[in-house]
Amino acid sequence: MATERSSRQIASKSEDFDRWYVDVVRRAELADYTPVRGCMVIRPYGYALWERTRDALDGMIKRTGHENMYFPLFIPESYLAKEAQHVEGFAPEVAWVTHGGDKELEERLAIRPTSETIICSMYADWIHSWRDLPVLINQWVNVCRWEKRTRLFLRTTEFLWQEGHTFHVTDEEAAAEVDTMLECYRELAEDWLAIPVIKGRKTESEKFAGARYTLSIEAMMSDGWALQAGTSHHLAQNFTTAYGIRYTDRQNQEQHPFQTSWGLSTRIIGGLIMAHGDEVGLIIPPRVAPIQVVVVPITRSNDEAAAGLVEDACARIEREAAADVRLRVDRREGMRPGEKFAHWELRGVPLRITVGAKDLAGGSVTLVRRVDGEQAVVPVDGLGARLPALLEEAQSAIRSRAQKLLDERSVEVTSIGELVGAFAEQPVFASGPFCNRPECEVAIKAAVHAATVRILRADRSADGAPCLACGQPADDVALIARAY
RNA sequence: CGGGAAGUAGCUCAGCCAGGUUAGAGUGCACGGUUCGGGACCGUGAGGUCGGGAGUUCGAAUCUCCCCUUCCCGACCA
Numbered sequence: 001m002a003t004e005r006s007s008r009q010i011a012s013k014s015e016d017f018d019r020w021y022v023d024v025v026r027r028a029e030l031a032d033y034t035p036v037r038g039c040m041v042i043r044p045y046g047y048a049l050w051e052r053t054r055d056a057l058d059g060m061i062k063r064t065g066h067e068n069m070y071f072p073l074f075i076p077e078s079y080l081a082k083e084a085q086h087v088e089g090f091a092p093e094v095a096w097v098t099h100g101g102d103k104e105l106e107e108r109l110a111i112r113p114t115s116e117t118i119i120c121s122m123y124a125d126w127i128h129s130w131r132d133l134p135v136l137i138n139q140w141v142n143v144c145r146w147e148k149r150t151r152l153f154l155r156t157t158e159f160l161w162q163e164g165h166t167f168h169v170t171d172e173e174a175a176a177e178v179d180t181m182l183e184c185y186r187e188l189a190e191d192w193l194a195i196p197v198i199k200g201r202k203t204e205s206e207k208f209a210g211a212r213y214t215l216s217i218e219a220m221m222s223d224g225w226a227l228q229a230g231t232s233h234h235l236a237q238n239f240t241t242a243y244g245i246r247y248t249d250r251q252n253q254e255q256h257p258f259q260t261s262w263g264l265s266t267r268i269i270g271g272l273i274m275a276h277g278d279e280v281g282l283i284i285p286p287r288v289a290p291i292q293v294v295v296v297p298i299t300r301s302n303d304e305a306a307a308g309l310v311e312d313a314c315a316r317i318e319r320e321a322a323a324d325v326r327l328r329v330d331r332r333e334g335m336r337p338g339e340k341f342a343h344w345e346l347r348g349v350p351l352r353i354t355v356g357a358k359d360l361a362g363g364s365v366t367l368v369r370r371v372d373g374e375q376a377v378v379p380v381d382g383l384g385a386r387l388p389a390l391l392e393e394a395q396s397a398i399r400s401r402a403q404k405l406l407d408e409r410s411v412e413v414t415s416i417g418e419l420v421g422a423f424a425e426q427p428v429f430a431s432g433p434f435c436n437r438p439e440c441e442v443a444i445k446a447a448v449h450a451a452t453v454r455i456l457r458a459d460r461s462a463d464g465a466p467c468l469a470c471g472q473p474a475d476d477v478a479l480i481a482r483a484y
Numbered sequence: 485c486g487g488g489a490a491g492u493a494g495c496u497c498a499g500c501c502a503g504g505u506u507a508g509a510g511u512g513c514a515c516g517g518u519u520c521g522g523g524a525c526c527g528u529g530a531g532g533u534c535g536g537g538a539g540u541u542c543g544a545a546u547c548u549c550c551c552c553u554u555c556c557c558g559a560c561c562a
Contacts, residue, residue, distance in 0.1 A: 009495090019555085296521095
């Protein structure tokens with residue numbers, strides 16, 4: 001953890017959300033810019049946050065039967081090109097290596113934008129029998145996409161993610177896998193990051209290049225915009241056919257396996273910041289917080305006896321804190337308490353314990369919760385043991401607050417007119433019957449500036465109600481929002 | 485990738501239009517002191533290839549051109 005004092009100012013969240021976001025990322029020392037366009041350094045505090053998130057998801061990936069492995073960064077151009085829709089979709093944003101040292105390569109190498117192509121190429125040699133299936137693998141890697149417009153964490157040229165890749169005997173088993181992993185993403189977002197999400201299916205125009213369909217989770221940021229926070233794709237046999245993955249089934253018939261892929265990236269850290277942060281800075285849910293509890297001693301240099309008591313109390317809290325609580329005593333000298341409070345508030349530490357002579361006289365310390373500023377004077381006795389429960393309460397409070405925002409800014413619409421009205425004052429999540437035809441998707445986008453059909457909600461059905469755009473009977477309920 | 489804005493100390497900026505000694509402020513940083521329950525104060529000090537390159541000029545932070553990076557608005561974002 002850096003000891004550098006934070007500068008006072010971050011932009012006002014209510015007045016300039018975009019600038020607030022960048023300020024928080026940089027002042028809280030999560031990440032910073034580099035000399036290369038769109039590439040960022042993830043600093044120790046930001047990386048610790050990512051590690052917590054990654055470890056939680058990695059646990060789910062393994063729990064659901066997957067193994068981690070590693071494929072190379074470079075993909076030969078000819079490998080990338082075999083699945084037509086896929087290469088067409090990704091070509092504009094692929095970075096190429098053309099030279100090795102000063103020698104021009106005979107075939108240029110793509111820096112992976114995603115790894116379906118190289119994985120399929122390799123597994124074509126490894127899958128021969130129905131006994132070889134299913135294949136359930138994952139990798140935690142960096143990928144590169146040459147985006148036109150970048151933004152710290154949300155859309156960077158290089159980013160970190162996990163990409164899962166599976167091969168199955170049956171279409172249904174692959175479909176179940178797609179659902180299973182989307183559910184892991186929901187669990188990560190809601191139970192760990194305290195971000196409520198809506199599950200659904202991407203429209204044809206938005207799905208992964210080469211997929212039969214794409215499922216995603218959509219989260220609401222605190223400005224009302226949507227963030228796609230994780231995607232799970234059913235690839236059917238599109239890639240396995242193109243890449244010649246064949247196996248012999250129980251009836252001695254040659255078959256192509258059914259395939260899925262699914263990914264979640266460092267983008268989710270941007271989502272965490274924008275979902276929970278406030279005017280003062282970050283608010284990090286305890287389960288993923290690098291530091292869950294900060295203890296700030298308040299001492300007077302001219303009163304050694306009092307300082308001794310304060311230090312004793314701090315040491316006791318540190319010692320008695322449950323083993324799995326990530327606690328730090330901020331013993332930095334020469335900093336006034338207010339400065340330390342601001343430092344840790346900016347960094348979103350969920351709980352602060354203020355230890356001062358005044359409270360200690362009564363055997364107490366002051367406990368402050370970051371999410372809502374709720375304060376309590378509590379006994380030092382037994383405090384260490386209570387921390388896990390207090391942290392769980394803080395986790396719930398953050399989740400409830402985010403859920404409340406989502407509820408308040410979600411609206412039902414039945415027509416284009418209502419849709420336009422719903423967006424008139426502020427960005428919202430609008431839901432309405434949708435026939436899922438491209439013309440209607442275009443009409444919706446045209447009606448509300450910058451809003452798009454994000455997903456067809458998995459939790460709702462239109463049951464034949466008239467499409468909000470064309471009036472034809474619709475099966476799906478679309479979620480319409482502005483998106484990052 | 486198109487339109488616009490910006491880049492000067494760690495950070496936020498002034499200086500540029502009307503080119504001219506050792507380039508400034510606030511804040512942050514280091515040290516000393518007074519302080520210490522919400523970003524306190526006093527003193528001393530360190531810190532800058534003025535984003536990079538080329539050009540014009542006796543002389544460029546300042547004028548011209550090219551490039552890089554960031555921000556905003558679009559297009560794009562499978």
